[in-house]
Amino acid sequence: MELLKKEGRFRQYxxxxxxxxxxxxxxxxxxxxVFPNDSGKRTRCIIVCPGxxxxxxxTVKEGYPVAARLNELGYTAFVLEYRAGxxxxxHAPMHDLSAAVxxxxxxxxxxxxxxxxxxxxxxxxxxxLAGIFGTRAWGYEKYNAKKPGCLILGYPWTNVNxxxxxxxxxxxxxxxxxxxxxxxxxxxxxxxxxxxxxxxESLCVQKxxxxxxxxxxxxxxxxxxxxPTAAHTDVLAKALEENGVPYKYDKFFGLPHGxxxxxxxxxxxxxxxxxxxxxxxxxxx
Numbered sequence: 001m002e003l004l005k006k007e008g009r010f011r012q013y014x015x016x017x018x019x020x021x022x023x024x025x026x027x028x029x030x031x032x033x034v035f036p037n038d039s040g041k042r043t044r045c046i047i048v049c050p051g052x053x054x055x056x057x058x059t060v061k062e063g064y065p066v067a068a069r070l071n072e073l074g075y076t077a078f079v080l081e082y083r084a085g086x087x088x089x090x091h092a093p094m095h096d097l098s099a100a101v102x103x104x105x106x107x108x109x110x111x112x113x114x115x116x117x118x119x120x121x122x123x124x125x126x127x128x129l130a131g132i133f134g135t136r137a138w139g140y141e142k143y144n145a146k147k148p149g150c151l152i153l154g155y156p157w158t159n160v161n162x163x164x165x166x167x168x169x170x171x172x173x174x175x176x177x178x179x180x181x182x183x184x185x186x187x188x189x190x191x192x193x194x195x196x197x198x199x200x201e202s203l204c205v206q207k208x209x210x211x212x213x214x215x216x217x218x219x220x221x222x223x224x225x226x227x228p229t230a231a232h233t234d235v236l237a238k239a240l241e242e243n244g245v246p247y248k249y250d251k252f253f254g255l256p257h258g259x260x261x262x263x264x265x266x267x268x269x270x271x272x273x274x275x276x277x278x279x280x281x282x283x284x285x
Contacts, residue, residue, distance in 0.1 A: 001035070001064050009036060015080075015099045026087040030096045032103065033079040034111060035067040044149075044282070045104060045113040046070055046077045049097065051124025051157070051258070054187045055085050061260040062123040062154070069261050069271060076113050078104060082129065088187045090199070091138070093129045098143030105146060117149030117282035121274075124227060124257065127156025127218075131205035131236070134214045138202050150278040153218035154270070155257055157227050158205040158236045206239035215246040215281040217274040219267060221255025248277045 004010035011034045016027040037043055048070075050062035057063065059079060067077035082096035083089070097120070105115045122130030133139040134151050141147070189199045201207055218236065220229035229251055240247045252267040262268040 045118035049122040049126035098145040127153040135208035
């Protein structure tokens with residue numbers, strides 16, 4: 001990002017128009033940072049959604065470095081800073097991702113990207129956002145956005161009510177699950193709304209998988225206490241399997257939560273695996 005700034009190539013855009021921001025001022029917090037590839041060639045579009053439990057955004061670890069690495073691999077990437085924390089409200093991040101897709105699509109020539117078969121990368125709560133966006137019920141179709149060609153999910157928080165299923169003896173994991181789930185649901189639905197079952201279940205990705213769900217690459221870690229693979233990625237993999245959705249799932253032994261690009265970990269090749277899977281799915285058509 002610093003290099004792009006020095007070269008005058010770094011661009012950051014508001015996703016919503018001035019009229020839309022005037023209607024809802026918190027939309028003004030939504031930004032899209034563009035990382036153009038060096039080759040000048042037209043590439044498929046990739047949108048990166050950092051995590052943060054819908055309370056904040058981990059752009060420093062799960063946003064900008066990911067886009068920079070994608071640049072090195074020859075892709076133009078976009079980092080979406082969606083509404084979180086006090087700017088968040090019911091399904092606002094899903095609105096923001098949809099608006100970002102339409103924004104890029106309308107300027108595909110300007111950004112020199114191909115929106116056919118585009119991918120969305122999401123980490124943790126950003127993985128929840130990307131996962132829900134891939135559904136018909138709560139995602140792209142609901143918000144009149146182009147369907148993604150692939151979802152790439154890093155240690156995604158997909159089963160938001162998993163802490164209710166923990167046995168009583170697993171106190172530590174249950175407490176961590178309650179902390180993440182309740183914090184995310186409160187920022188998303190408000191102090192009262194987060195108690196409503198239908199709202200909570202609208203964020204449980206595995207409940208909304210259909211046979212036409214986009215292909216998925218995902219990875220998780222065996223030492224992820226915050227978002228345990230057994231309660232999230234394993235559950236999502238089962239739902240994808242049952243619906244015949246193409247997917248690839250890498251589970252890395254001993255990997256903790258929040259590793260981003262995975263440098264100096266046993267997951268440092270996850271991005272290459274993900275890009276290979278994405279391209280194979282889109283090429284098959």
